Amino acid sequence: MTKSIKEIQDEIIEEFSKYADWSDIENDNNKYFHLIELGRALPPIDASVKNDKNIIDGCQSKVWLTAKVENGKIIYFADSNTEITKGIISLLIRVFSNQTPDDIINANMDFLKNMGLENHLSPTRANGLIIMIKQMKLYALASKAKLSNKKV
């Protein structure tokens, strides 16, 4: 049984709570180190997918996003040219991948605020984050429509 979105979010909050605060930057146990590490561990996406069609408009860093549907669940693939953004993407993929469109559409994303990440992002990055989440939810919405059409 896959974990629910809420369970994964709580897990991430718990995981990050073990690290030193975002602003405690000279501490080697800083949260940024963990975020960057997670980004680096993200499986690489196919170079052919890194095209203009899959670029998310509005992010200052380059972000490529694709997804596929498997057994009624969505699996996301993404990459970015900046490390911190890539780390953030890894969190979003962890939360949303392998979930049903409905769960993704209805997901509350307060966990990003609760882990203190949102407050530490530059305005352009925070804005990019909102756009990324929106894009992932839009994909879920489109997939839901497709899935229900098939049923009819």
Place this chain on the structure above:
Amino acid sequence: MEFDVKKVRADFPILKQLIYNKPLVYFDNAATTQKPLSVIESISEYYKTINSNIHRGVHHLSILATNQYEETREITQKFINAKNKSEIIFTRGTTESINLIANTFAKRFINKNDEVVISTMEHHSNIVPWQMVCEEREAKLKVIPINESGEIIFEEFEKLLNEKTKIVAITHISNVLGTINPIKKIIEKAHSYNIPVLIDGAQSSAHMKVDVQELDCDFFCFSGHKMYGPTGIGVLYGKEKILDELPPYQGGGDMIDKVTFEKTTYNRIPLKFEAGTQNIADAIGLKAAIEYINKTGINNIFEYEDEILKYATGKMMEIEGMKIYGTAKNKTSVISFLIGNIKPDDAGEIIDKFGIAVRTGHHCAQPLMDWYKIPGTVRASFAFYNTKEEIDMLVRAIERVKVMFL
């Protein structure tokens, strides 16, 4: 007068702040500068004691406000050594000053197949307004190339000038590279073809002595907020003769001589270009800012900032993997850089956690970034309240960035 950075810093309340529990290090001065207490207080004092509309009021407060507003014009005139007070026009900032000239100048002087000359290192504010009028008038935009150090190639500039060239618009100091352009030479050359020159002085007015008569420029544009003054107030200097020839920019109150439904005649300069109620409070704030610069001494400021620039350049060049963009022989206190292949946004976010404000990205100069084939840089830009200790902190932050991303 001896320059004392401690004394200067004490005049800027914002510098006492802690960011993430660390003392604020403000290195984003090319974007906007901080304000001394005298500027901040002049604005609140205006609203508390003399707020009223200017120029046509007969009542006591209006006279006081008009006097202060016009005193700002006078002190600005002296600050850049303009010949006449009427050559000083207040705008919202450099961008509006350039737009004003681009639009009115094009209407009067730019026609089909004419040419406008700018440089590779212009800020978008000195590109887009010209592009817009060139499109409208079917004229062409010509761009002066630069060399790897970020200096204009003068011989190439000369080649661009011909009888079709209607105006040269160029920055005094690059907001990205810090290059101080040889504008006196550029102006002389352009004038030998009878071509007027507009100087974008956004980055120079607070950092070095500007004498518009000595330069002999036709237009000089700058912003209050980049010279320790308030946002929303800027200056357009123009030679009287040419300003008189230009049509008005915006219609409205104050810019008229006589209005009937059949015809309106316009006021004389500068009011011809100051339609509507002006930004009186911030003009008065600008006056306080210029007074502050005068008191400190613009040459003292230039020398101190040059010392800071040299110190910072030396320290930063010691960092392995450091590449500085903009290494002109004649440059001012701006350092744009990249470290290895670390993305500017990643670096900026970590540097911020040290309480250091730098800027990352294309700095409103995308064509220049394209020329260097980079998406952006990290930019540290200094002012006279910055210290060598703060530079050391930046170096420490950059070393930390390297640990995190390399």
